[in-house]
Amino acid sequence: MDKKTLINETGYYINISKDNYINEQTALKSDLIGLKIFDDPLIGFADVNDSYFNKLRNDEVIGRNFVLPKEWNYTAKTVISLFFPFTQKIKEANKDNKNWPSLEWLHGRIEGQKLINEICSHIKKYLEENGYKTVVPCIDKRFSTKSPIETNTNDEKYYTSNWSERHIAYICGLGTFGLSKGLITAKGMAGRLGSLITDGYFEPDKRNYTEIYEYCILCGKCAKNCPGDAITIEQGKIHSKCNIFLDKVREKHKPWYGCGKCQVNVPCENGIPIIITRKNGA
Numbered sequence: 217m218d219k220k221t222l223i224n225e226t227g228y229y230i231n232i233s234k235d236n237y238i239n240e241q242t243a244l245k246s247d248l249i250g251l252k253i254f255d256d257p258l259i260g261f262a263d264v265n266d267s268y269f270n271k272l273r274n275d276e277v278i279g280r281n282f283v284l285p286k287e288w289n290y291t292a293k294t295v296i297s298l299f300f301p302f303t304q305k306i307k308e309a310n311k312d313n314k315n316w317p318s319l320e321w322l323h324g325r326i327e328g329q330k331l332i333n334e335i336c337s338h339i340k341k342y343l344e345e346n347g348y349k350t351v352v353p354c355i356d357k358r359f360s361t362k363s364p365i366e367t368n369t370n371d372e373k374y375y376t377s378n379w380s381e382r383h384i385a386y387i388c389g390l391g392t393f394g395l396s397k398g399l400i401t402a403k404g405m406a407g408r409l410g411s412l413i414t415d416g417y418f419e420p421d422k423r424n425y426t427e428i429y430e431y432c433i434l435c436g437k438c439a440k441n442c443p444g445d446a447i448t449i450e451q452g453k454i455h456s457k458c459n460i461f462l463d464k465v466r467e468k469h470k471p472w473y474g475c476g477k478c479q480v481n482v483p484c485e486n487g488i489p490i491i492i493t494r495k496n497g498a
């Protein structure tokens with residue numbers, strides 16, 4: 217199978233899936249029925265033996281809890297990362313109220329994640345029908361967001377997982393981190409990620425960057441937007457503060473939650489920001 221076939225299959229699925237549209241049963245208000253969640257994804261590929269995967273085991277990157285691609289699927293050849301950008305409607309709606317997430321964004325967080333799980337399961341089935349064993353780590357029973365060391369919710373090491381989608385996307389060439397710690401892709405930051413590890417061989421993509429924060433212009437807009445005061449230019453993003461704010465949203469909207477103010481109304485919302493350098497007198 218070639219990359220194009222797989223990319224077409226994913227694009228086709230997202231456009232025909234009825235779950236890419238909010239239905240009557242789940243809509244948080246009636247005018248959200250029919251709301252489209254995601255636009256066409258970006259897909260990146262990496263060789264399972266890419267030396268970057270081993271680097272993720274370093275304590276300052278993710279740590280020993282990170283499970284290598286070959287440990288999820290020992291016959292695997294390729295890691296596939298997918299970025300699903302939110303539709304303009306979801307992004308625009310989250311700009312209105314500076315303090316609380318919009319209902320549209322909450323749908324993107326909760327129903328959007330269900331859809332990513334469904335799409336990844338569909339691609340897994342499709343690859344397996346073509347003879348390639350495939351694992352979707354984030355819906356695998358071995359997936360864990362528990363910290364391997366004794367920590368509490370004020371400790372930054374508490375916020376981890378054994379398969380970090382942003383780190384995987386970075387290795388697959390989809391983009392770099394930003395000050396807010398979200399991943400900035402060619403289709404921006406406002407969206408969600410998924411991934412698969414497969415026996416199928418797909419040529420790895422080139423990383424068009426060498427530094428982990430290369431696409432971030434350090435404008436500080438995400439810090440200004442953050443209702444949880446979780447981001448500063450000096451310290452970057454403090455996960456525990458973000459989590460405190462997300463808990464407040466959970467209290468208000470249970471079982472929905474989310475925020476994403478650091479992902480909208482920012483230069484990295486829809487693409488890779490560019491620094492505009494002024495020429496003398498311009």
Ligand code: B12
Pocket residue numbers: 271276277278325354361375376377378379380381382383386393396397398399400405406407408409410428453455456458459462473474475476478479
């Ligand atoms: C735990 C978690 C949280 C925690 C902590 C967030 C975090 N960044 O780790 C809390 C609850 C606070 C949280 C909040 C949110 N989350 Co969250 N969360 C996760 C989860 C489940 C695991 C993250 C993880 O493993 N972190 C591991 C630690 C180590 O990551 P880190 O500290 O950021 O890593 C730094 C170091 O590694 C450092 N570094 C140092 N040296 C080196 C060297 C190299 C080579 C590299 C690569 C890095 C590196 O750079 C990194 C960035 O600073 C993932 C899902 C998944 N399985 O990946 C979603 C995920 C990160 N969340 C996501 C989102 C969208 C959110 C929210 C916006 C909530 C919402 N939906 O409204 C907020 C804010 C996100 C933000 N600004 O970062 C998305 C991010 C999408 C994107 N475009 O980036 C993810 C990927 C979910 C998904 N499936 O799409 N989240």
Ligand code: SF4
Pocket residue numbers: 394395396397431432433434435436437438439482483484489
């Ligand atoms: S808003 Fe500015 S500082 Fe924040 S991540 Fe995006 S480019 Fe970087």
Ligand code: SF4
Pocket residue numbers: 396441442443444445446447453457458459461462474475476477478479
């Ligand atoms: S998700 Fe909200 S609280 Fe968390 S860092 Fe982004 S803006 Fe701040």
